[in-house]
Amino acid sequence: MEVNLLFKIAAVGILVTLLGQVLKHSGREEHAFLISLAGLILVLSWIIPYIYDLFQTVQAFFAI
Numbered sequence: 655m656e657v658n659l660l661f662k663i664a665a666v667g668i669l670v671t672l673l674g675q676v677l678k679h680s681g682r683e684e685h686a687f688l689i690s691l692a693g694l695i696l697v698l699s700w701i702i703p704y705i706y707d708l709f710q711t712v713q714a715f716f717a718i
Contacts, residue, residue: 659700666693 670693677686 662700663697666697669693 670690673689674686677683677689
């Protein structure tokens with residue numbers, strides 16, 4: 655796994671947290687939820703190829 659990916663995930667987490675807090679304090683909980691959901695989808699789209707590789711490696715290891 656690349657170190658840059660970890661920094662990207664941390665940056666998205668910090669940004670989503672800050673935006674979420676600002677939106678919640680301004681009374682826009684729905685928008686804060688959508689920001690959180692968008693951050694989750696973005697991070698998952700980065701991580702899914704690594705999860706796929708993990709499953710392929712485990713499958714090859716056990717020769718299923």
